[in-house]
Amino acid sequence: MIDEGNLPNAIVETVRRLQDKGFNHGNSGNVSRRLSGGMLITPTGANSANLTPDRLVHVDAAGVVTGECIPSSEWHMHAAILNAYPAANAVIHTHADACVALACLRKPLPSFHYMVAAFGGTDVRCARYATFGTVDLGASAVEALKDRTACLLANHGMIAIGKTLEAAFQTTVKLETLARQYLMALQVGEPALLPEAEMERVGKRYGNYGTGLLPG
Ligand SMILES: [Zn+2]
Numbered sequence: 001m002i003d004e005g006n007l008p009n010a011i012v013e014t015v016r017r018l019q020d021k022g023f024n025h026g027n028s029g030n031v032s033r034r035l036s037g038g039m040l041i042t043p044t045g046a047n048s049a050n051l052t053p054d055r056l057v058h059v060d061a062a063g064v065v066t067g068e069c070i071p072s073s074e075w076h077m078h079a080a081i082l083n084a085y086p087a088a089n090a091v092i093h094t095h096a097d098a099c100v101a102l103a104c105l106r107k108p109l110p111s112f113h114y115m116v117a118a119f120g121g122t123d124v125r126c127a128r129y130a131t132f133g134t135v136d137l138g139a140s141a142v143e144a145l146k147d148r149t150a151c152l153l154a155n156h157g158m159i160a161i162g163k164t165l166e167a168a169f170q171t172t173v174k175l176e177t178l179a180r181q182y183l184m185a186l187q188v189g190e191p192a193l194l195p196e197a198e199m200e201r202v203g204k205r206y207g208n209y210g211t212g213l214l215p216g
Pocket residue numbers: 028074093094095132156157
């Protein structure tokens with residue numbers, strides 16, 4: 001469990017855990033956490049080897065940056081998501097392999113497995129393509145995250161959101177695992193998809209159908 005008692009330390013710990021999972025290639029991932037009128041976000045070029053709590057950057061609601069480092073090039077996307085979804089406090093973006101592969105096919109993750117309902121609906125959408133680091137990419141991600149805790153980004157990667165960094169991290173692991181399993185199934189045939197009524201039944205068991213964020 002990631003301890004959020006000290007948010008800078010918690011973000012550094014999240015980056016380390018993403019790197020341990022092999023989800024951050026080079027400096028590609030970024031993590032943010034809602035904090036006092038804005039967010040704390042990883043700096044550009046961050047990885048678990050060079051990231052320390054004092055290198056994190058605060059960006060307020062007006063986009064004013066406080067810190068010695070430059071915020072992640074994707075800070076517009078993180079800010080747009082936190083602004084659009086007040087129930088979310090943490091945003092994780094990675095270029096994890098299976099998510100990237102699926103996102104490059106511009107396919108959503110469909111209801112091939114009941115656990116897809118854990119993301120809030122019958123699928124995990126693939127956001128329309130927009131250039132990295134742009135305000136438009138933020139708008140695209142916000143659209144794709146409606147009633148969901150995750151989305152893919154076309155020809156780019158994935159996003160997971162959560163009430164806590166731990167929740168967003170677990171959603172990231174779940175999405176990458178399911179994307180890999182879906183791609184494996186696609187190699188030998190067309191996976192059977194669960195009907196919407198079954199996904200709704202499963203979603204109700206998870207307690208988050210149509211809302212995305214799990215309670216608690
Ligand atoms: Zn990226």
